[in-house]
Amino acid sequence: MPVTAYDLTGRTALVTGAASGIGRATATLLAEAGAAVHCADLDERGVRATAAALTATGAIARAHHVDVTSRVQVAAVVDAAVRTTGRLDVLAAIAGVMHSAAVLETEEADLDRVWNINFKGVLHSCQEAARVMIATGTGGSIVTMASGAVDTGAPGLLSYGASKAAVIQLTKTLATEVGRHGIRVNAVAPGWIRTPMTARHTADAQQQAERPMARMSPLGRVGEAADVAQAVLHLASDAAAFTTGQILRPNGGVAMPW
Template identity: 70%
Template sequence: MAVKAYDLTGRTAFVTGAAGGIGRACAVLLAEAGALVHGADRDATGLHETAALIKDRGGIARTHLLDVTEHAQVRQAVESCGRLDVMAAVAGIMHSSPVLDTREEDLDRVLDVNFKGVLYACQEAARLMISNGTRGSIVTMASGAVDTGGPGLLCYGVAKAAVVQLTKTLATEVGRHGIRVNAVAPGWIRTPMTDRHDPGAQERTEALMSRMSPLGRVGEPDEIAHAVLHLASDASSFTTGQILRPNGGVAMPW
């Protein structure tokens, strides 16, 4: 019964940020669980590589080259699925600046991608699920940054906190349709995005996180993908409006 609960055969999933990192891991794992996966990203090369990985493992993949900050593009891509059972809104960017040095354009850019992009994906997924009478699952990507302040993380933390509020609010509004909405709030995960964010400090940051985690290490994208699969599947059928924290035992140490 436990294995069957994670079987997504016959279901359709949509994953934003599917070109790499956590988004790619989610797309591949959902496909391995049996879902037809629609991957979306603005990185055409990375998106093609993800689709190839899925197909090499016997899965089915569709790709959508889009910018999640463009609502019309998100709407068109989601509607083209015809049916949708799972939305994994993973796309995001990193930004770091001290509060006193944060510019309006910094905040706008991070909110556009990390909050509005998630909002658009959630809105269009919920609309399609409701219109089709689908008892679906929407999974958003928050962060351990929502649990505590951290130097330089104003824009990122604010956007991810907004994602948490979106998740909890939407869960109360669509639950009567049988749609569940939950968030995953990872700790420090080794991904290309974290490497690009601060390459010089990556080794030091990983060493710090490893010391602060009871598990003694940082996380991997596949470990977050398994959390998403749990929330996407029937294994979490009575779970909604919740924040799952796969963070190695610590949210965000400073």
């Protein structure tokens, strides 16, 4: 596949969760590939910093303060993105939160919060982006963010894992419904990735958390946000033109499901 398959020049991308971690790495990589990137996040200061860093390199980037649990706010961001270029080619729905609690200790309020952000927020983003892609007739690529937590049970990850499993079902179902419009829908399910979400308070605590995960990987390390961003770029680009309804797992080989 020619390198030009990863060229996104002239295309418009929307990245939710772009203030930090995987979202920021993804926005950066899509901009480097030539896309005009709309960066969205609840963290207004962080998302403005992301957009500013991109524009400082000569990229086209805008920041949007948005709560993905609000369909109205998501629709407004999608509309703003389309008004700048007349199209939306890529959605990377990355905004999400982590929550840990044993099943018997899971509180309804925590469950609702995780579900509303990790699933409904992705649903809102996918719906609004797909509607625009269909209306403009340009097709496009939607990439959702799942997790390696869907491949196995793990203590404390009921709410998080269930929300990410729902994202995978959304991804597969939407792919079957919008493919005829030239829209591809895929998910990325990372393993342990070093991000602010997985950060520990001290260096020793961070090493203790990462050491067993690194040992489980045939590559002998944990992932970086850039590793996941590369997977998103692949799915967003023409290199994945015949890929839809799939789950890409940048997990260092920790899990190898069929």
